[in-house]
Amino acid sequence: MLPEDRKRQGLLMLRSVVDNVTLPHLDQVSGAGVLSxxxxxxxxxxxxxxxxxxTRSNGALVNTLSGGNQQKVLFAKWLFRRPRVFIADEPxxxxxxxxxxxxYELIESLAAEGLAVLLISSEHEEVLGLAHRILVMRGGRIxxxxxxxxxxxxxxxxxxxxxxxxxxx
Amino acid sequence: xxxTTEATAGGAAARFVRRVDLAVIRDYGVVVAFxxxxxxxxxxSNVFFTWGNMKNLAFQTAPVGIIxxxxxxVFIGGGFDLSVGAISGFAGIMAAKIFTGTGIGLWGSLILGxxxxxxxxxxxxxxxxxxxxxxxxxxxxxxxxxxxxxQVVTSGNLVSVSADRFTTLGLGTAWGIxxxxxxxxxxxxxxxxxxxxxxxxxxVYAAGxxxxxxxxSGVRVNxxxxxTFCISGLAAGIAGVILVSEVQTAQWNANTGIEFDAxxxxxxxxxxxLGGEGAIWRSVLGAxxxxxxxxxxxxxxxxxxxxxxxxxxxxxGAVSLDAWARRRRA
Numbered sequence: 001m002l003p004e005d006r007k008r009q010g011l012l013m014l015r016s017v018v019d020n021v022t023l024p025h026l027d028q029v030s031g032a033g034v035l036s037x038x039x040x041x042x043x044x045x046x047x048x049x050x051x052x053x054x055t056r057s058n059g060a061l062v063n064t065l066s067g068g069n070q071q072k073v074l075f076a077k078w079l080f081r082r083p084r085v086f087i088a089d090e091p092x093x094x095x096x097x098x099x100x101x102x103x104y105e106l107i108e109s110l111a112a113e114g115l116a117v118l119l120i121s122s123e124h125e126e127v128l129g130l131a132h133r134i135l136v137m138r139g140g141r142i143x144x145x146x147x148x149x150x151x152x153x154x155x156x157x158x159x160x161x162x163x164x165x166x167x168x169x
Numbered sequence: 170x171x172x173t174t175e176a177t178a179g180g181a182a183a184r185f186v187r188r189v190d191l192a193v194i195r196d197y198g199v200v201v202a203f204x205x206x207x208x209x210x211x212x213x214s215n216v217f218f219t220w221g222n223m224k225n226l227a228f229q230t231a232p233v234g235i236i237x238x239x240x241x242x243v244f245i246g247g248g249f250d251l252s253v254g255a256i257s258g259f260a261g262i263m264a265a266k267i268f269t270g271t272g273i274g275l276w277g278s279l280i281l282g283x284x285x286x287x288x289x290x291x292x293x294x295x296x297x298x299x300x301x302x303x304x305x306x307x308x309x310x311x312x313x314x315x316x317x318x319x320q321v322v323t324s325g326n327l328v329s330v331s332a333d334r335f336t337t338l339g340l341g342t343a344w345g346i347x348x349x350x351x352x353x354x355x356x357x358x359x360x361x362x363x364x365x366x367x368x369x370x371x372x373v374y375a376a377g378x379x380x381x382x383x384x385x386s387g388v389r390v391n392x393x394x395x396x397t398f399c400i401s402g403l404a405a406g407i408a409g410v411i412l413v414s415e416v417q418t419a420q421w422n423a424n425t426g427i428e429f430d431a432x433x434x435x436x437x438x439x440x441x442x443l444g445g446e447g448a449i450w451r452s453v454l455g456a457x458x459x460x461x462x463x464x465x466x467x468x469x470x471x472x473x474x475x476x477x478x479x480x481x482x483x484x485x486g487a488v489s490l491d492a493w494a495r496r497r498r499a
Contacts, residue, residue, distance in 0.1 A: 009385055012378040014446055023375055024386040026368040033367045077386075 002074050002088040010074045013063040017055055018044045020062055021077045028081075047076040051106065068099020075106060086110055089120045104130060124156055136160050198490065199438050199451055202483075203458050210461065214468040224346055226457070226464055231349035232257070232408040232424075234456040236431040237438075238357045239404025241452040242364065244435055246397040247377035247444030249304040252293060254428035255312035256402055257409030258421050259319045260286040264410045265328045265419040268335060279338055279414065283406035289315060290402015294395030312428075319421025328419040339415030349411045353453075356404065361449035373397060378445025433484050434459050441491055 007013060012020055021044045022029055029039040044058045053072045055065055062070060071091065078086065088107060092100045107130055111117050121127050127134055134151050136144040136159040144159035146152075211218040236253045243250045264282025267273055273281070289311065296307045341348045364370035375383035376390045383390050408427070413419045438455030440447025459480065466476040 008379070009381050011382060012375055012445065014378055015374060019371060019374070023371065023383070023388070026371060030368050033369060035366055035368060035371070 002071075002078060002086070002091055010077075011062050011070060014061060017048065017053070017058040017060055017062060017065075017073055020073055021047060021058075021080060024077065025080045043080065044076070047079060048073070051076050051079075052102065066096070066099070068095040068102065071095055071099070071103060072106075075103075079110075083115065085116045085118065087118045087120070090122065091119070092121075092123070092126065124153065124160070128153060128156065196439060196494075198487070199454050199458065202437075203454050203461075206458065206461055206465070210465045210468070214465070217465070217468055220345075222464070222468075224350075226460055227350045227353075228347040229464075230456050230460040231347070231353040232412050233427060233430045233434060233460070234353045234453060235349075235356055235404050235408045235411070236401075236427060237434040237452040237456045238353070238360050238449055239401035240431050240435050241438075241440050241447055241449055242360060242373060242397040243304075243401045244440050244442065245364070245377050245444060245447045246373045246394050247380060248297065248394055248397060249442075250293065250308050250398060250401045251305060251428055252289065252308040252312035252315060253401060253405035253408075253431060254424050254426060255315035255319070256286045256289045256405035257412065257424045257427060258419070259289070259315050260406040260409030261413030261419040261423060262319055262323055262328055262421065265330050265335075265413055266322070268332075269328075269330055275334055275337060279410045282410040282413070283403060286406020286409060287399055287403040290399040290405070291395070293402060294398035297398065298391035298395050316421055316425075323419075323421055325421070330413075330417045330419075333417075335417055336414055339411055339413075349415075352407060352411065356407065357449050357453050360400065364449055369393070369396070374445055376444075430459065431456075433480065436484060436491075437487050439487075439491070442488070 002010070012023070018040050022040050025043075026035065029036055029043060041058060048055065048058055051072045053065075053069050053076065055069060062073060065073065091103050091107065095103065104126070107117055107119065111132075119127065119130055128151060131151075132148055134144075134146040134156060135142050136146075136156060138160060144156075146155060146159075207218075216222055236257065240250055240253065260282045263285045264278050267281050268275065268278035271278070293308055293311055296302050296311065297304050300307070302310075338348055338352075343351065364373060372383065372388045372393045375386065375388050376393045380390050409424065412424060434456035435447075435452045436442065436455070437458055438447070438451030438453075440451050462480055462483075463473075463476055466473050
């Protein structure tokens with residue numbers, strides 16, 4: 001689960017990359033509650049190499065990383081256990097253009113590996129570019145569904161905004 | 170207008186910070202200050218750096234040091250414990266009463282006294298997590314309650330223990346070093362291991378650093394926080410039985426104020442009041458530093474009253490430095 005607000009809901013900004021990545025998985029890198037720092041570092045290094053996180057070392061504090069790299073640390077955190085479903089809530093918020101590209105490619109490669117990715121986004125270009133199936137929500141309800149044949153920018157935007165005016169009036 | 174002023178001030182501060190990295194001073198300030206004071210005192214007094222004085226220094230610091238070690242866990246977990254002074258007083262009373270009133274023996278009564286502290290710590294933990302009371306207020310309330318209980322069970326009087334055997338823990342020595350010093354270092358070692366080498370320690374940092382992120386990562390934040398208060402209560406209990414064993418008398422208000430010494434030691438060490446950061450060794454060094462100020466004033470024969478002014482100023486300075494360092498990194 002990649003949360004919407006990474007600083008508030010995702011990361012311990014003053015802890016290291018390793019600490020953040022392994023936090024939900026400490027049972028896998030410890031015996032009788034005692035941590036194996038070596039196992040932690042090894043598993044984290046594998047993940048950050050695969051996700052191409054640009055960091056001096058995996059002991060670096062998360063707040064020294066760029067927004068895009070922080071986001072990739074969160075990907076690493078939730079890919080540690082090979083989930084079957086990956087929920088990405090606004091994965092490119094506060095991320096620069098280059099890193100956005102990398103995150104899109106990452107999401108595509110996860111889907112290609114067979115993970116179900118649930119992408120939540122308010123940027124319609126992002127949704128149209130990545131999704132195989134789109135559900136449009138408005139006012140807490142699903143108001144439209146598109147598949148690869150029926151999706152188009154106009155149709156999605158229309159479903160998202162067209163009747164909003166009526167509601168206000 | 171306001172924005173421009175702030176921006177300029179921010180710019181000036183940033184330039185200053187680039188020259189002297191505040192975060193580094195904050196992180197290792199206690200080491201630098203400790204070494205500086207240590208050298209100064211060694212040079213200005215020929216008694217300071219002697220085995221006898223070093224031993225004495227560690228012995229005098231032990232009770233506050235033990236409480237500071239327990240309190241460090243609470244601080245890192247995002248809590249605050251004001252009740253340790255009252256708890257240590259009550260634990261001392263219980264140890265003395267159990268020793269004189271039952272046949273349970275010396276060590277049994279001391280251990281039970283310390284466990285009373287653990288019990289109060291659990292009470293604090295439950296009140297703060299399940300009761301959702303702010304930690305500062307909750308432990309203020311429990312310290313009032315515990316002080317009241319201490320007066321009730323003693324009718325406000327001193328509890329004296331006449332048997333000299335009772336002083337074994339407080340005044341006994343091994344290789345010339347008093348037992349409380351071993352207890353302190355042992356306790357610090359265990360807590361340091363918990364914090365830096367175990368999953369529990371990682372959860373403490375997570376709970377204090379970002380409770381929401383910790384919860385979403387599967388950390389049972391309330392359980393972790395409650396355990397930190399239990400450990401702090403136990404630490405206060407241990408300190409309480411050590412102190413009562415030193416003087417053979419217990420009184421409900423005997424240790425009033427020790428909580429502030431412990432908090433001062435923790436903060437001087439560089440463990441943040443805001444949680445998520447810190448270490449046990451910092452508080453051990455912080456406690457030593459604090460005691461060294463008092464020791465130095467005594468040895469140099471300067472006006473001893475002034476030491477409180479100095480201690481207060483140093484504390485204020487340390488917290489201010491922490492705030493500056495944090496703002497820069499936020």
